[in-house]
Amino acid sequence: MYDKFSRRRLLQTLAAGGTMIAASPVLGRMAWPIQGAERGSLRIIFYTDVHAKPGGGVPTALKIVADRINARQPDLVLGGGDLVEGDFHSSALDVAPNWDAYMAMHRAIKSEHHVAIGNRDLMGVLPKDGSAPVADPRLIFKRRLGLTTTYQAFDALGYHVMLLDSVHISGDKYKYHGHIAQEQQEWIKAELSRIPHGKPIVLVLHLPLLTAHFGAVRGMTFQAEPNRVVDNNTDVLALFAAHNLVLVLQGHLHVSELLRWGSTTFITGGAVCGRWWRGSYFGTPEGFNGITLRADRVEWEYFDYGWHASGPVRDRRSPP
Numbered sequence: 215m216y217d218k219f220s221r222r223r224l225l226q227t228l229a230a231g232g233t234m235i236a237a238s239p240v241l242g243r244m245a246w247p248i249q250g251a252e253r254g255s256l257r258i259i260f261y262t263d264v265h266a267k268p269g270g271g272v273p274t275a276l277k278i279v280a281d282r283i284n285a286r287q288p289d290l291v292l293g294g295g296d297l298v299e300g301d302f303h304s305s306a307l308d309v310a311p312n313w314d315a316y317m318a319m320h321r322a323i324k325s326e327h328h329v330a331i332g333n334r335d336l337m338g339v340l341p342k343d344g345s346a347p348v349a350d351p352r353l354i355f356k357r358r359l360g361l362t363t364t365y366q367a368f369d370a371l372g373y374h375v376m377l378l379d380s381v382h383i384s385g386d387k388y389k390y391h392g393h394i395a396q397e398q399q400e401w402i403k404a405e406l407s408r409i410p411h412g413k414p415i416v417l418v419l420h421l422p423l424l425t426a427h428f429g430a431v432r433g434m435t436f437q438a439e440p441n442r443v444v445d446n447n448t449d450v451l452a453l454f455a456a457h458n459l460v461l462v463l464q465g466h467l468h469v470s471e472l473l474r475w476g477s478t479t480f481i482t483g484g485a486v487c488g489r490w491w492r493g494s495y496f497g498t499p500e501g502f503n504g505i506t507l508r509a510d511r512v513e514w515e516y517f518d519y520g521w522h523a524s525g526p527v528r529d530r531r532s533p534p
């Protein structure tokens with residue numbers, strides 16, 4: 215656990231002249247009660263599923279996203295994974311230009327900024343040429359972001375923020391499962407034992423811990439595949455049962471969704487790339503979230519940053 219967060223940085227940004235506030239359409243707005251930090255508020259921008267690549271005008275879109283985020287001058291920016299376009303068959307060479315495109319956006323964001331890993335951010339698990347898997351499929355993610363681990367935690371203005379690695383290489387037909395491995399569960403327990411009891415916690419991970427998406431689109435008796443959700447979600451949520459988990463930020467599904475279960479708000483954060491850079495997906499356009507945590511409530515908005523897909527819009531739905 216470390217506390218490198220400070221309002222000083224925000225004040226420095228403001229003192230430097232800040233940036234012009236750009237108007238973005240607000241597609242949803244909601245507030246729910248929580249037991250938040252006693253002092254002040256925490257203004258978060260949460261973006262997820264960027265699927266960065268150099269073609270199709272994507273770098274221009276990502277510049278707009280960074281500018282819109284900076285214009286809002288958030289205290290904290292959190293990313294939910296699938297930062298780049300890639301898959302388990304990709305080589306380091308394949309994904310290098312995609313990482314270049316993502317890192318331009320990452321570096322342009324001025325606020326304190328942390329990201330979780332998504333399934334698209336792993337590479338070299340199943341090389342196309344049949345060669346052996348790379349030693350560490352997460353190596354490029356860690357190198358590009360200057361990280362030693364793919365899960366981390368820190369304090370932010372009275373809140374405790376935890377970013378998890380929810381991608382588990384399964385070796386079965388799904389290739390990966392949403393799963394929080396035992397070692398990471400032990401780390402969560404140790405982390406929770408160190409923070410003051412009742413301290414409000416924000417969790418960020420790529421695959422959803424809780425969602426109504428599949429019930430809504432496939433029917434309530436549909437069983438989500440293990441590569442669409444965290445398959446041991448009840449074990450993970452049980453770790454937080456005696457703690458003040460106020461907010462879970464999740465991605466992967468590319469839809470904008472809010473759930474409240476118990477005293478926790480779950481937000482599935484849409485996607486920066488919408489339907490994989492081909493328009494909106496189940497009515498969720500390309501966008502990101504603005505979330506303000508206050509002592510007594512969480513406030514949420516989803517912003518469409520105004521991107522319009524240039525290519526033909528496919529009818530078929532892309533894989534996650």
Ligand SMILES: [Fe+2]
Nearest residue numbers: 263296466534
């Ligand atoms: Fe994605």
